[in-house]
Amino acid sequence: MNQPISRRNVLQLSLGAAAISLLAACGGQTDDAGSSDAAKEAVEIRVGYIADYNGAALMAVADEEGYWAKAGLKPKYLPFTNGPLGIQALGTDNVDVVYIGSGALWLPASGKAEIWAVNSVSNADRIIAQPGMKSLADLKGKKLAVPTGTSGDQLFSLALAKEGLSRDDFEVTAMEPPAIVAAFAAGQVDGAALWYPLIDSAKKGQPDLEELFSNEDFIDTLTFPSTFVAAPGRAEKDKDLATSFISVVKGANDFREANQDKTIELTAAFLKLKKEDMEAQASVAKLFTSEELATLSTEGTVHAWLDGLQEQFQKDGKIPAATDSKTFYNAELYTGTAAV
Template identity: 85%
Template sequence: MSINVSRRNVLQLSMGAAAISLLSACGAKSEDAGPGDAAKETIEIKVGYIADYNGAALMAVADQEGYWAAAGLKPKYLPFTNGPLAIQALGTNNVDVVYIGSGALWLPASGKAEIWAVNSVSNADRIIAQPGIKTLADLKGKKVAVPTGTSGDQLFSLALAKEGLSRDDFEVTAMEPPAIVAAFASNQIDGAALWYPLIDSAKKGQPDLVELYTNEDFIDTLTFPSTFVAAPGRAAKDKDLATGFISVVKSANDYRHDNQDSTIALTAKFLKLKDEDMAAQASVAKLFTSKELETLSSEGTVETWLNGLQEQFKKDEKITEITDPKKFYNSELFVNAPAV
C-alpha cells in the first residue's frame, strides 16, 4: 500500500506531541479482591474520547450499566480535541483505543490505525461565517479557520469543490478547535469549518452566525461515520482486548439507541455539562442498533461508506490511492463479538 501524507498533515499530526508525551503509560492489568475471595484480575483499557455526545455517550453508559466490569475490563479515560491527535497518541502506547470523527478516517486508510467499531453517522459539521455573510464566495479573500485533518476540514473541501473554489481563494488558517471558537467569537476570523457542540459555544459570542454548509448537503453521495480505532494490527495481537471492547460498545450502543433521554443525562454528567447541551448534540447523530451495524458491516455497506470517503481523501491529497477497507476494518471481528 502506498502512503503519502502531505506536509500539512504531518505538521498537524506533530501538534500536541509534547502534551501527549506527558501522559504516563499505565500498567496493563489491575487486581481487585473481594472479602474472602481470591484476587480477581481485570484488564485495564485506556480509552480516548472527545468531549461531546458522539464521542463520550457510550463511555458514560458503559460506566453506569457496569458493562466494563462484565467484560473483565477497567477503563481509564483520556480526552482529546480531535481525531488526528487521538490517533497520534495510539503510537505512544498511552492509549489503547480512541474515538474519531469521519474526517480523520484518512489515517486508518493510510495504515495509521484500524477500525474496531462504528459508532454513529454524524451531521454535526458546519461551515460557519460571521453575520451578514450569505455564501461561501462572500468569504473570498477573508480569514477562514480550519482544524486540519478533521471532519470540518473534510466538509470545507466538499463545499469548495461544489462551488468551484479553492483554498487559495481564502486566507485559510490551521487552528485547533477551541482556538477557533475563541477567534470566531472575538471577530478575529470571518469563517470556520467546525462542528457541534463547539458551534454552540461560538454562538454565545456570535448568536447570529450563519451556517453555510452542513453534512446533509452531501448526504446523497457521502456518509460520515464516527468510529473507534486502535493501532494497526492491535486486534490480531490482542484479540481478547479488542473483542471485550467491542462487546462493551455493542451493549452501550443498544442502551443508547433505546434510552436516548437517560443517555443524554448520563453523558452530561460524565462531561460535567448541561442536559440541554447534550440534547442538542444528540440531535445531529444518526444511531443504529448493534444488529443493524452488524448487517451494515457484513453486507458491505460500511465498506461502501469508507470507499466514498477515500475518494474524497484522494481528491484532497490526504491519500494517494484507495485501499480495500478490509485492510483497516475487520467487519468479522465486530460482527462476531457478543454483547456483554
C-alpha cells in the same frame, strides 16, 4: 546409645509437624486464591474520547451500567480535542483505543489505525461565517480557521468543490478547535470549519452567525461515520482486549438506542455539561442498533461508506490512493463479538 524421647519432645514434634502442615495448607490456599483473584482482576484499557455526545455517550453508559466490569475491563479515560490527536497518541502507545469522527478516517486508510467499531453517523459539521456572510463567495480573500485533518476540514473540501472554489481563494489558517471557537467569537476570523457542540460555544460570542454548509448537503454521495479505532494490528495481537472492548461498545450502543433520554442525562453528567447541550448534540447523530451495524457491515454498506470517503481523501491529497477498506475495518471482528 539412643536417647529416649520424652513426652515433651513428642509434643514439640507433633506441634511442629502440625504447624508445617498448617503452613503448607495455608500456602496452597493463598496461591489458589491469588490465582483466582488474578484471573478476575480487571484489565486496564486506556480509552480516548472527545467531549461531546457522539464521542462520550457510550463511555457514560458503560460506566453507569457496569459494562466494563462485566467485560473484565477497567477504563482509564483520556480526552482529545480531535481524532488526529487521538490517533497520534495510538502511535506513541499512550492510549489503547480512541473515538474519531469521519474526517480523521484518512488515517486508518493510511495504515495509521484500524477500526474496531462504528459508533454513529454524524451531521454535526458546519461551515460557519460571521453574520451577514451568506456564502463561501462572500468569504473570498478573508480569513478562515480550519482544524487540519478533521471532519470540519473534510466538509470544507466538499463545500469548495461544490462551489468551484479552492483554498487559495481564502486566507486559510490551521487552528485547534478550541482556539477556533475563541477566535470566531471574538471576530478574529471571518469563517470556520467546525462542528457541534463547539458551534454552540461560538454562538455565545456571535449568536447570529451563518451556517453555510453541513454534512447533510452531501448525504446523497457521502456518509460520515464516527468510529472507535486502535493501533494497526492490535486486534490480532490482543484479540481478547479487542473483543472485550467491542462487547462493551455493543452493550452501551443498544442501551443508547433504547434509552436515548437516559443516555443524554448520563452523558451530560459524564461531561459535566447541561442536559440541554446534550439534547442538541444528540439531534445531529444518526444511531443504529448493534444488529443493524452488523448487517451494514456484512452487507458491505460500511465498507461502501469508507470507500466513498477514501475517494474524497484522495481528491484532497490526504492519501495517495484508495486501499481495500477491509484492510483497516475487519467486519468479522465486530459481527463475531457478542454484547455484554
